[in-house]
Amino acid sequence: MDKLTALLPATPLLSAFLITLLADGSRRRIARLSVGFSALTFLLAAASLALYVVEREPQWVSFNSGWGSLYLDPLTSVMALMVAGISFVVHVYSVRYMAEEPGYARFYILLDLMSAAILLMVAAGDLVTLLVAWHLVGVLLYFLLGHDAARPAAQRYAFWTFFTYRLGDLPLVLAAVLLYQAYGTLALPTLFERIASAPQAPTVLGLPLPTLVALLVALGAFARSAQFPLHTWLPYTMEGPTPVSALMHAGVVNAGGFIINRFAPVFVHAGGVLHLVFAVGLVTAILGSILMLTQNDIKKSLGYSTMGQMGFMFVECGVGAFSLAIYHLIAHGLFKGTLFLGAGSVIGNARKHDGVPHDDVYTFVVERKPVASRLPWVVAAVITVVVPFVVLGLSRWLVGGNFVGEQGAIILLFFGWVTGAQLLFATYRLRVDSPWRLMAMIILSLVIVVAGYTLIERGFDLFLYPDRVLSGQIYAAASIPLATFEVLVAILTAAIVVGWLVTYYAAANGRAGGRKASPLRLALYSLITREFYVADVYAWLTQATLGLSRRLNVWLRWV
Amino acid sequence: MTLLLIAALFLPLFPLSFVFNGALAQLRHPAARSALLLLWPQIGVGLLQFAPQPVPQYFVPWALLTAGVYALRLLTVRDMGRWAGFVATSGLALAWALASGGPDIADLHLFAFWFSVPPALMALLAAPLTRRFGAAYAGLQGGLMGCLPRMSGVLAVTVLAAVATPPFPGFFALLRLLRALDWAGAVGGLAIWLVWGWAGTKLLQGFIFGADHAHSVRDIGRASTLAYTGVLGAFVAAGLYLTGGGL
Known part of the structure; x- marks a missing residue:
């Protein structure tokens, strides 16, 4: 198992090396080589996960006395499989997508190096290896994003990404040193x-x-x-x-x-x-x-x-x-x-079909279909508020039992509740021939998805955190005082129930979106379209720093 | 104290760093510049071992200030030779912060070496650019990735080495330094590292990215590429072996 772990980052690295040697070779050959190694990496990651499932014992592999170690645990094995899988799909997709682009070999070299860096990051067994891989991901991403060297916008945003990543690297480096x-x-x-x-x-x-x-x-x-x-x-x-x-x-x-x-x-x-x-x-x-x-x-x-x-x-x-x-x-x-x-x-597809739905008159006269309808709003509102709550609560109770004591689980149930309610509201807004049938089908789908999701999530939790004490400690650390939590739950529940009732009432009576935009709403919309001016603030800070640099150089005569 | 101040000429501290950067600017031959970048700081480290007193603690903020000022100045420097000098000054000044903790003199020699090699390589790389375009100046030509792919590759990797990107030894040397500094010093050191990265990407954007306007220019040869790659590879290997990960 330790050899497999070592091979995970080494395989794409070897691919990058071989492509460098073949840089002047045909594109087909480069793509075959890279995709082949990527498929091999995926198989290795799958084998690594399978072996872990069989052995159930985390392993720490060191190649050096100080650093350069790998750690295979449930988190590593799951993440490695996902990364290798996505990397493989991206490799295959790129074969034709990048065929007309310059720098084909360079692209595959960078893609392989990126795969290697991410795999090393998820498998890192010590602080220095983690830092090295973590930082390399940012550097390689910079070159991948800026692959089209002639586009100034690509360079600009590749730089933004690099800078933000490096900014984020600083606290991690500090954390490693302190530890x-x-x-x-x-x-x-x-x-x-x-x-x-x-x-x-x-x-x-x-x-x-x-x-x-x-x-x-x-x-x-x-x-x-x-x-x-x-x-x-x-x-x-x-x-x-x-x-x-x-x-x-x-x-x-x-x-x-x-x-x-x-x-x-x-x-x-x-x-x-x-x-x-x-x-x-x-x-x-x-x-x-x-x-x-x-x-x-x-x-x-x-x-x-x-x-x-x-x-x-x-x-x-x-x-x-x-x-x-x-x-x-x-x-x-x-x-x-x-x-x-x-x-x-x-x-x-959007260029071929506008995708705009036909109105009722067209549907009735041209398509000769009955006029669509929807459920009474009170019924739909009650279903929206009650059904997701019951489905989520029951499925959670079936797998977890004592979830009422876990604050985190309850907060997540709230998110699930709101998401389920949104789905039912979207269903209500659709005008169809048989709204009851549609609603029943949607509720059935919701039950299947929620139950399946909850079961898988529970199994996944047991796999990823077999140490139940640690899992319990994490939930305990994230908890807040019980009285505060209960008040928050009561307020949120009331807000969700009342909010949906008001929304349904407005939708049923045609009030939603019918009002003239107020200055406040327009100001808010401007704020959102300007993306809260965050990028503008950063641009100003950048220009100020560059201005200071320029002035310093002039004062100090460039020596 | 006098000896320490003389050493500060060689392991440049602001404003004594003017001497080092002035000398670099005066030298025209790339090999001479490269030699100066490699040897000058080693003289400084050599002088330190003869100093009758340990490096005083106030040298640490002085060193960080020097490194910070030169890192900030790097952001708007476009001449590659000058850029190499400034990044070397910024990195070498940090040797004083390490020296104040009283490490082995061999550690200091290595520290200076890790921060001298990439600028020395950059000084050499500036020569073929000057021959082709009249000056090694970021933004003058641009788009070298299209017309000079080998040159661009070597330049990109060298700049990454100069700004202490892992797995180059500068990164591990920086980790070693951070371990020796206190909380505030470590934050300062990391801020300098951040600005190096920024300056490095700005330089690369001026040279290798952008529209390709120089189709007829000849790239550096395979032998030169292999030589530069070999030096950089050996540099990484030496760093991995000798720094022990820095922490």
């Missing part, structure tokens, strides 16, 4: 054992070290996963080639969720940091979703959608559902990768 100074080891398993045995012993700036380290790791994760206000690079990286966008949105951007899970034994001693993670994730999820709705460019809209999803992933981490965050990032990686790779087809 090494305090605990005297680089190896992650040993480090976590020592932290567990003496969590509060060392203090820095009056803070217990695990709290400070958790904060630094969280800051690094925020930059890597585009959390507000470090999100501006993400929607603009669409200037890079589509396969790179797919790889980035499906794989690279998820690194924040991975690093928080990797440092889970540190986060159990940092409840306050988990609350911060929750707050930042929530703000990011809301702002990402709002910004997504105002875009008219499909790729940029997908970019903001990723930002919102990353926000949800951090919310999950913030409530202590670490394994759910990994499950989320895998699910998100798969569907977002599919969306990016299919974006071109969607644009092509």
Whole structure:
């Protein structure tokens, strides 16, 4: 198993090396070589996961006395399989997509190096290896995003990405240095054992070290996963080639969720940091979703959608559902990768068909179909509020039993409730021949999805965190005082129920969207279309720094 | 103290760094520039071992200030030779922060070496660019990735080495330094590292990215490419072997 682990990053690295030697060879040969090695990496990752499932014993492999070690545990094996899988699909997609582009060999070399760096990152067994791989991902992404050297926009946004990533690297480097100074080891398993045995012993700036380290790791994760206000690079990286966008949105951007899970034994001693993670994730999820709705460019809209999803992933981490965050990032990686790779087809179809639905008169007169209708709004509102609540609660109760005691589980049920209610509201708004039948089918689908999701998530949690004590500790660390929590639950419940009733009433009586836009709404819309001026602030800071640099050089006569 | 100040001419501290950068600007031959970049700081480290007193603690903020000022100045420098001098000054100044902790003198020699080699290579790389375009000046030509792919590749990797990107030894040397510094010093060191990265990407954008306007220019030869790659490869290998990961 240890040899397989070592081969995971080594295989794409070897591919990159061979392509460098063949750089002047035919494109077909380069693509075959790279895709072949990528398929091999995927098989190795699958074999590695299968072996872990059989042996159930984490392994730490060291090639050097100080650093350069690998660690195979459930997190590594799952993440490696996902990364290798997405990388393989992107390799295959790129064969034809990049066929007309200059720098074909360079693209595949960078893609292979990127795969190697990500695999090394997820399999890193010590602090230095983790830092090296973590940083290399940012550097390689810079060159991949700027692959089209002639496009100034691609260069500009590749730089944004690089800078934000490097900004996020700083706290992680600091965290590694502090951990090494305090605990005297680089190896992650040993480090976590020592932290567990003496969590509060060392203090820095009056803070217990695990709290400070958790904060630094969280800051690094925020930059890597585009959390507000470090999100501006993400929607603009669409200037890079589509396969790179797919790889980035499906794989690279998820690194924040991975690093928080990797440092889970540190986060159990940092409840306050988990609350911060929750707050930042929530703000990011809301702002990402709002910004997504105002875009008219499909790729940029997908970019903001990723930002919102990353926000949800951090919310999950913030409530202590670490394994759910990994499950989320895998699910998100798969569907977002599919969306990016299919974006071109969607644009092509949109050019052929406008997609505008026919109105009732056309449907009745031309298509000779009965006039569509919908459910009474009171009935639909009651179904919307009650059904998701019951379905989610029951499915959770079936697998978890004592979920009422877990604050994180209840918060996630709220998210599920709101999402399910949105689905039913969207169903209600559709005018169809038989609304009852449609609603029944949707509810059936919801039951299947929720039950399946809950069962898989439970199994995934048991696989990823076989140490149930640690899992319980994470939830406990993320908890807040019970009285405060109960008040929050009551307020949220009331807000959701009343909110949906008002929404249904407005929709049924034709009041939604019919009002003239007020100045406040217009101002808000301007704010959103300018993306809250965050990028403008950064641009101003950049210009100010460059201005200072220029003045210094002039004063000091360029020596 | 006098000896320390003389050493500060060789391991340049602001404003004594004017001497080092002035000398670099005066030298025209790339090999001479490269030799100066490699040897000058080693003289400084050599002088330090003869200093009768340990390096005072106030040299640490002075070193960080020098490194910070030169890192900031790098952002708007477009001449590659001058850029190499500034990045070397910024990196070498940090040797004082390490020296204040009283490390082995061999460690200091290596530290200076890790931050001298990439600028020395850049000084050499500036020569073929000057021959082809009249000056090695970012933004003058641009788009070298299209017309000079080998040159661009070597230049990109050298710049990455100069700004202490892993797995180049500068990164591990920086980790070693951070371990020796206190909390505030470490934050300062990391901020300098951030600005190096920014300056490095700005330089690359001026040289290798952009529209290709020079189709007829000949790229560097295979032998030169192999030589540069070999040196950089050996540099990485030496760093991996000798730094031990920095921490």
